[in-house]
Amino acid sequence: MRVLFTLLCIVQMFVQNNFGQERNCGTMEVLDRQIKENPSMLKNMDEIERQVQEYIRKHPNGSGERTVITIPTVFHVVYRTATENISDAQVQSQIAVLNADFKALNSDIGLTPSIFQGVIGNVELEFCLATQTPSGNSTNGITRTSTTVSSWGTNDNVKRSTYGGVNPWNPSNYLNIWVCNIGGGVLGYAQFPGGPATTDGVVLDYRYTGTLGTATAPYHKGRTATHEVGHWLNLRHIWGDANCGSDLVSDTPVHNTANGGCPAYPHYSTCSGAPVEMTMNYMDYTYDACMYMFSQGQKTRMRAVLEGSGSRSGLQNSPGCMPVDPNQCNAPSGLSTTNITAATATSGWSAVANAINYTYEYKTNAATIWTAQDVSGTSVNLTGLTSSTAYNTRVKTNCSAGSSVYSATVNFTTTAPPPPCPDQYENNNTSNSAKTISIPSSGTASINAKIGTSADVDWFKFKNSNSKRNIRVNLTGLTQNYDVALFRKGDLNTPVGISQNSGTADEQIIFNNTLSGTDYYIKIYGVDGAFDNNICYNLSVTISSSSLRVDNHDEQILPLNELxxxxxxxxxxxxxxxxxxxxxxxxxxxxxxxxxxxxxxxxxxxxxxxxxxxxxxxxxxxxxxxxxxxxxxxxxxxxxxxxx
Ligand SMILES: [Zn+2]
Missing domain, CATH: 2.60.40.1930 (Macroglobulin (MG2) domain)
Known part of the structure; x- marks a missing residue:
């Protein structure tokens, strides 16, 4: 099977020729890219194909008792313009098409030529708009996300919140369908079983979704979704993405290549045996009005991934379309850690219905005892962590009726400690040895230096000018409690400004004056011998012709107690x-x-x-x-x- 998929990837570039009347499906192009990015996906697909072939062997000719499987579905509408933000009714019209097509209840199925009527596949699938979110909150099954992205292409970024898209809901429990402006003439694309969970699902262009509103002929009957969900359930294009290729289905005829438009019947293949092509199959490239059937063999392939040990069998147990239980207390989902540094990190998770608060726990990977804290929000800032160390995190929900189980443990590793900061300004421990800061024409100079020992004091000097007399000094990036004082030349005992905020809070001095320009001195020192030989502070000095104000700081300069x-x-x-x-x-x-x-x-x-x-x-x-x-x-x- 590995050979098969590799071949598919190689040949698909030759058969993606577009005759203008063919639908443009991005699925094989996306598969090609995903395999290049993640070659181990081939192994997953090989294993899935083995399971599918075993299932087909046990269920020849579409036989066997089948119950209807209902697939909880969420539509993620990602829009930049109001037009792209398609209506609930348009989404519902798409669900209706899926429900008809996958149960062979579509009104046009009677158009199927008699030679194919015997192999029509009723896949016996239903699709419901989700009634509860992964966190157990109620939903109408449609998320709406405003974005600045004008066209998404097929790179899966619409599935990533960090790129302005929206992350999938747990694909073990939901069919995720993104609706957006794909661009490039692509109607939609799907991810086959075996791909990454973070990008699993189907993407539809907003112009080719449902049957109302923005739905645009000749792809205005919702069949782009039918075709793409076919891929999502492991169906190949009917021509096998190769000249006279195999779609891995036994009851579909061999096609030369993709058919576009609305082919006249019968359309003969020139492949071996010259069969009549099944151009009305959903997995061809014809117009929406000219495709209206799956075959029984296609049904079996799709059912194989949904049943037994199939890769999407978890959907059968999904709570996605169950009513929301007023007393349920689910474990939080979406636990992840961001803003990871050598000593700090932020953990966050999704809110859970009925939560009073959450118990968050973390420990080093080597430790056995967790550090726990109850939090009312859905994030925790961790501080005082050890650098280059693996940590475990988990969280549970506390409700009035009790607590959930813990979420799955999520790990992160703190970064290496920053290299020691070079200090170019030592020795400047006295006013006599103060180092000069030259202020550029922009009016602001910024330098990095450090208090390297408990005895270290840093002195700097700079000039203001007659045209820029007003002064602001900011001291930021503090890891220890440092203070700063500003002196005017001539009196280095009495500061004209001093900032003495506690802890590692930023320090700021604003000194607006009308005196003529002269030398000023800045003294930076650690309180009670505070120092950090590794991490620099940032000192920025601004001189200005207009008065400077306190920005973003409630702290005031000087609580003065002298004149x-x-x-x-x-x-x-x-x-x-x-x-x-x-x-x-x-x-x-x-x-x-x-x-x-x-x-x-x-x-x-x-x-x-x-x-x-x-x-x-x-x-x-x-x-x-x-x-x-x-x-x-x-x-x-x-x-x-x-x-x-
Ligand atoms: Zn396709």
Whole structure:
């Protein structure tokens, strides 16, 4: 059988010639690609074919008792435009066609020529729109997903949420049918039994789905789905995808190749024996109105995968079309882990009907004891993990009536630890050895450096300019509790801004001022000796002509508990940073050495005037006292005015 499938792949490229009147089915092209991507699929298909042949041997000529099998079906409508978002009624019209065609109840079956009437196959399949989701929630069997993708092609991306599509529901329990804009003239494509579960199902172009709405002649009678579901149940094209090829069915005649359009009857094959071709078979390439039968041999192939040990036999036990039980408590599905780093990961799963909460557990693969936690949501952020280590996860649902079993265990492996970060700026442990950050014309410089030891302190300096006086300092990417302070040249004891958030929260200083451009210094240090010799922090410095604001941060710079003045001594201009505390207003006064008030102003709390600039050029040289008082507090600081 391996030889057979390999041959099919090789020859199909020669027989995919399109005469314009043939339907364009992408199934064999997709099979070819999938086998190239995953050669082990051939082995699966070989095993399935062995089981099918054994089934056929036991059920010759379509014999045997057969009960109707109902296949729970979900339609995933993936649309970019309103037109592509086909109606519920159009989906229901497609289900009706499938239910007719697979039970030989289609109104046009009487057109079958007498020579083929004896081999008409009633496959005895029904299709129901799912009534419950994999998580046990009620559904109408139709999902709708808005996307930005304009045409999908046949690369299976419509089946992947990460590409703007939608993931299949568990294909052991559902026939998944995606409806989308495939493009390229392809009407639809299917995945044969034996392919990956993550892409299992049928894809239909929205123009060739059902019999209403967007259904477009001559493929407007829902037969694209009949044809593709035939593939999904292991049927080959009737010409065997080769000149006079085999479709692995004994009661269909040998066809030269695909027939398109609406062939006149009888259409003779030139293959051995020159039989009349069964052009009205669903697995040919004719128009929808000109195909209306399966054969009994095709029925047997399809039933083989649905019964006994068949690869799709699980569908018979699917709860997909059972009514939702108000007391059921299913185990969560869809457990997966994302955002995996050396130390962190996020686990998530699908919500379950009737859940009160979930018990999530994880452990290293080597451990025997799970770490458990109850969570009300459907995801957990894991931290403090060990790098390069395999972990196991599982989750169960807790309902009022009890708990579900655990989900299947899902494993993930943390990544290797990041390489140690090179620090290009040491030694810069003092203000004298501060390293210069040059700020490009964009206004923002960004560097990476590290606090490598408990004694390490990093000093940097930079210039603002007269045209870009306002300053913002951001410290991010922290793995330890670091703080940052900003100093203006001339006073490296009293910061003009300091950010002291706890833990690994980002730090930010915003310093809007009208002073002329000069050197500023930044000091970064670990709190209580915190350091990380492996992972760098990111320091970004922005200078701007317009005032900078606190973005995305509730934290405020400075909870100040002192009055700050700089430069000091001063001659022209001073900047005063006032501490409002919890108050909304305060009085700032300047007194001379005799205690006489020489200047006073009332200040109202506003982030933008926390920093006040004052012209002191008219002050006589000497000592002054600045006082700022609010209803609750009073702050005093001396100021020296010198001659210019
Ligand atoms: Zn096909």
């Amino acid at each position: 700050i003045i700089y430069p000091n001594p001063a001659s022209d201009e001073i900047t005063v940073v006032v501490p409002f505390g919890n108050q909304k207003e305060g009085i700032l006064s300047i007194l001379d050495i005799t205690g006489k008030v020489v200047n006073t102003q009332k200040l109202t709390f506003d982030k933008s005037i926390k920093t006040i600039n004052m012209d002191v050029s008219q002050f006589k040289s000497g000592m002054y006292v600045l006082n700022f008082r609010t209803l609750t507090d009073s702050y005093t600081r001396k100021l020296a005015i010198t001659d210019k």
